[in-house]
Amino acid sequence: MKHKRLFKLAALFVVLAFASSAQASDTAPLTNQPAGKLANKTPDLEFIDTSFENASPLWYEFAADGTIVIHLLYDQERNSPNRAAGHVHFLLRAKPGAKLTIEFKELDNVWNGKPGSIAKELKAVSISENGRDWKAVPTESLPENRVRLAVEMPGPRLYVARIEPYRLSDLDRLLVSIRSNPLVQITPIGKTVQGRELEIVRVGDERAPYRVFLRARAHPWETGGSWVVQGLINRLLKGDVDAQKFLRRYCLYVLPMANKDGVARGGTRFNLQGQDLNRNWDKPVDAEFAPENAVLEKWLEQMIAAGRRPHLAMELHNDGSGLLHISRPPVVGLNRHVERMATLERLLRQHTWFTEGSTRPVFHNAGTLGDGWMERYGIDAVVHEFNCNWIAGVKDFAQGRHWQSYGENLATVFYEYFGLVKP
Ligand SMILES: [Zn+2]
Structure with missing residues (x-):
């Protein structure tokens, strides 16, 4: 009787330990992140809005150093391994005056079945407060096909686009x-x-x-x-x-x-x-x-x-x-x-x-x-x-x-x- 209870307790412990380790691996830091660890949020950014015409589908997360890591979504070609990303168009909603650092991810350009990257071609983006009057600013190129952008919020809203949009x-x-x-x-x-x-x-x-x-x-x-x-x-x-x-x-x-x-x-x-x-x-x-x-x-x-x-x-x-x-x-x-x-x-x-x-x-x-x-x-x-x-x-x-x-x-x-x- 006593042994059976002990066995049950041991089994429960194994299940709990397994569950907690599975949970831990779900939240483990992703590899290849700028600062190695993820943060819950970055205090100055409220939201990245993609609710409008021509906005690029994306998701984002925060690195421990406060960098906003933007993951672009790929277009896929039919009957082919080819895929492309690189269209960028979104609206930052953040604290006026905030200095934001953004890193773009998923810049692969698989073409003719061969791996490639558009990182070297992403040398500038355009920014605009109202979505009509745009100005181009340079991006920063980092090793290993990484591209970073530093912007200061002139007001509560700032559009960012790969090149000046035409919708x-x-x-x-x-x-x-x-x-x-x-x-x-x-x-x-x-x-x-x-x-x-x-x-x-x-x-x-x-x-x-x-x-x-x-x-x-x-x-x-x-x-x-x-x-x-x-x-x-x-x-x-x-x-x-x-x-x-x-x-x-x-x-x-x-x-x-x-x-x-x-x-x-x-x-x-x-x-x-x-x-x-x-x-x-x-x-x-x-x-x-x-x-x-x-x-x-x-x-x-x-x-x-x-x-x-x-x-x-x-x-x-x-x-x-x-x-x-x-x-x-x-x-x-x-x-x-x-x-x-x-x-x-x-x-x-x-x-x-x-x-x-x-x-x-x-x-x-x-x-x-x-x-x-x-x-x-x-x-x-x-x-x-x-x-x-x-x-x-x-x-x-x-x-x-x-x-x-x-x-x-x-x-x-x-x-x-x-x-x-x-x-
Ligand atoms: Zn083309």
Whole structure:
């Protein structure tokens, strides 16, 4: 009897000990944390708000030294180990005057199945008190792909973004402001995975001798292209002598925001079915998983059938370098394409702040819109990256107003281009 009770007590002790050790391991400090230990909270921070349009999904915790550790959530690619994070957009709510230190986590960029990191490309972020007026500030790069940001709260609220945001509401505002202009036609072409309407904006007369097509925001975090097309559209609608001259020579077609779902939910790279909208253009689009591309492909094929093939197409992106990607698919007439793109690059350097240069002569990135449209439709198409941190030509951080002014000057570039090469 006595032995049985002792055995029961011993068993209970083992169970309790096991339970307490399991609990201890749940709360054990995570490895790879800045100061080794976690704190319950940091006294100055009230909340990180991600309740609004284009905010990045994330969670956060506090290191023992008070650092706010922000864990970004990845986009995943379908049938692939590839994943990407790096879109940053959130609202700090904290004590005015507080000095906050933030460390960004989950900066992996798994690409072509190979591990990588965007830490080296995350050299600056933009901050704003009201979500409209932004200023860029540098981040601090630490060993082992760690990135830290120090900010002082100017008031109780401070937005932080990877680069100056351009949201669906910004696009809607642009479309409302130009919709009634007789030079503009906005045509719905179909819907995204989540049912958002995609549109082609035509600026100018469709009977003009040349046609240029631009697409922005295949990758949601890359807002530069949105600012560029906004600057270009507004320049062409200025109504002055130059704008009239430009539109007598060419007509502009723009798909201003390809990955609207991703922009709305604060995604980084893929659409909501795990497709990269700047890949797989070397074959017919899979309408089930990439409806955003399928409706564009249909629009393009209708344009070609109607005798209105674009003479030039530009796919706009952001990265850490800002090069013009001149891809070389194995097609007849490649040399003439490469010569025309050299002319385009020269005109960009002449009429805009572009100084970054182009990819090496062996560059071939199969499946991008630039490569695929050249290969399948014989269109002079090119991917244009914009440096997300620094614009060497203006010696300033990357910002919306610089990209807008770039777009304004693109109007002249296209005018000169079609005057010279006459494709
Ligand atoms: Zn991109």
